[in-house]
Amino acid sequence: MGAVELGISAKMKPEVTSVGPLLAVRGLTKRYGARIGCADVGFDLWPGEVLGIVGESGSGKSTLLSCLAGHLAPDAGSVVFDTSEGPRDVLAMTEPERRRLSRTDWAFVHQNPRDGLRMGVTAGGNVGERLMAVGARNYGAIRDRATDWLGRVEIAAERIDDRPSAFSGGMQQRLQIARNLVTGPRLVFMDEPTGGLDVSVQARLLDLLRGLVREMGLSVIIVTHDLAVVRLLADRLMVMKSGHVVEQGLTDQVLDDPQHGYTQLLVSSVLQV
């Protein structure tokens, strides 16, 4: 990893314009006391790229995602995001700036839709919230956008005034995706988006996600323990173990020809039907 890392950083160093990576992470470390959450993680995410992070429970992948998304403060490292005003270190931003970023250019899809949705607010209100948060003040326009987005995530328009609690798990997850994508973010963080869904619903959600990612040219960082999900969605893969990145590369390359012992174990652990 170290060699690859150096090569990439050397290549990108002189250019500081938007042709650089969307997100450049260097030496990201988070400790929980003496324990390691994640240690010395570094990668570049390019526009339109989907990066998968896989690993077993406790490998630090959720910690890493929370650090990247600004939900947790890492102990060391930098996360440089290519904002509209040029590359900025997200960790050095003031809180208002970071929060503005997280409701405009960024989106976060939680594993449990209940964490990402307002359960007491209708589907339309949920989708419209981000629009209103960035200043939309025309009810008709907000509602049209909400209807449009419900359609894009395959939720019938007449469900717009229903609350998410009346939705199935798969619909809730799709609603959460609509709510996050409505402001046209450039970078989406996903934490186990298909967790807790049955396989046919999972397949449909993955299909939908793949379509949206390609159509909107989104950059995505997706954390999952499900190798099938990354095989379908991710261009590139990072394998984590005990807080460290043990292997990274193109998805097919990593899954078909795993080099590290842990990756080999992970790939061979998948049940074949």
Place this chain on the structure above:
Amino acid sequence: MTDQAYNFAYLDEQTKRMIRRAILKGVAVPGYQVPFASREMPMPYGWGTGGVQVTAACLTPEDVLKVIDQGADDTTNAVSIRKFFQRTAGVATTEATAEATVIQTRHRIPEAPLTEDQILVYQVPIPEPLRFLEPRETETRKMHSLEEYGLMHVKLYEDIARHGHIATAYAYPVKVEGRYVMDPSPIPRFDNPKLSGSPALQLFGAGREQRIYALPPYSRAVSLDFEDHPFEASKAPHDCDLCGASDSYLDEVITDDQGGRMFVCSDTDHCRCRRAAGHVGRLGAPVAEGVA
């Protein structure tokens, strides 16, 4: 007269200083909720403990106090608070809006225009306008400090989605001086326009929630709305049945079990003054000599 067992206006001087500091801070930052160490008052929470403490901190022996509850001078809450200050401060009291220098109110702003010499004190049950959308106090404080008020519009959006119009009829949120979003206490939205640019100092006290906030004289308070669903001050589409006023906020009174009802001014002083001036409504009788 003043009961010698109490300090003037019930509270001790140190407490009043503490409350006055909070009031000054509130005036300096219009619409910002200033925490203060609310005291136990000899009345239950929800009966105006916040308003009473603010009033006590503002009163001077020369003040003339008026207390209204839902616009009326003669309801339980108003009568007991008025008596409380008669006994503990010995101040003069009145029912006439124009004569009062301090007016403590619950749920209404008087119809008569206020002046620069008056202080209007509101009793506030829940000072946090975002409370029912975001239950975490840490989060609402952050939203206030970062001016993230999109959620307030989600509430109005939900109203329109469910009822076809903004159905929030009381405690209608306002944005003060382009900065803080404020809950104007449960006044009807009919009164919202009176908040803005009022010559009187408006103070809000929430006893249980331990918050004081303020609208300094002539400050701007804009009711939140959508471009295509603008804010509208609403009232019952009737005239007062006693004084015939068409521009005052009305209470609906059920008069029998046959569906009989009448609409009367909720501001009793306003209604009384109009009737004394000879205005008569649909069911009103001309004021007899010497009654009024």
